Amino acid sequence: MMGQVLIVYCTRAGGTKKIAEVIAEGIRFEGAEASVANVTGIRKETELNGYDGYLFGSPTYHGEMMQGMKTMLFLAEKANLDGKVGGSFGAFGWSGEAPDRIFDTMKHILKMDMVSGPLRLKSVSLGGGTQMAQDYGREIGKKISSS
Secondary structure, eight states: OOOEEEEEEOOSSSHHHHHHHHHHHHHHHTTOEEEEEEGGGOOSGGGGTTOSEEEEEOOOBTTBOOHHHHHHHHHHHHTOOTTOEEEEEEEOSSOOHHHHHHHHIIIIISOOEEOSSOEEESOTTSTTHHHHHHHHHHHHHHHHHHO
């Protein structure tokens, strides 16, 4: 059976959404299925059920993740994602704290089985960003197929 991955993002200018879509391509290259969802569409923790892996992404805005992602992480806490494969990502202009904070929450509070680290990109179109995002997706896909 193919692994299923849910990628949830929030975005201000569309950059984090583009990263999510490219990560999804990488996951699909490894034979897993990836669904991409805007955080605004996730209302209840039950909507997080039934996936083998999760990626949560937010841009960094004033040194923080966006409020929608904070709310989503509280839902994720109720969804019991213990031991599930996870990763985090985000677009940033000057500083990139949001993906780190999301990653730490997923690892230490949600007790997820995280990949090597968060993915921080200025943009998928800059400096090999597309390749980096696809590779991050591949890493998730490989981790799911081996777990």
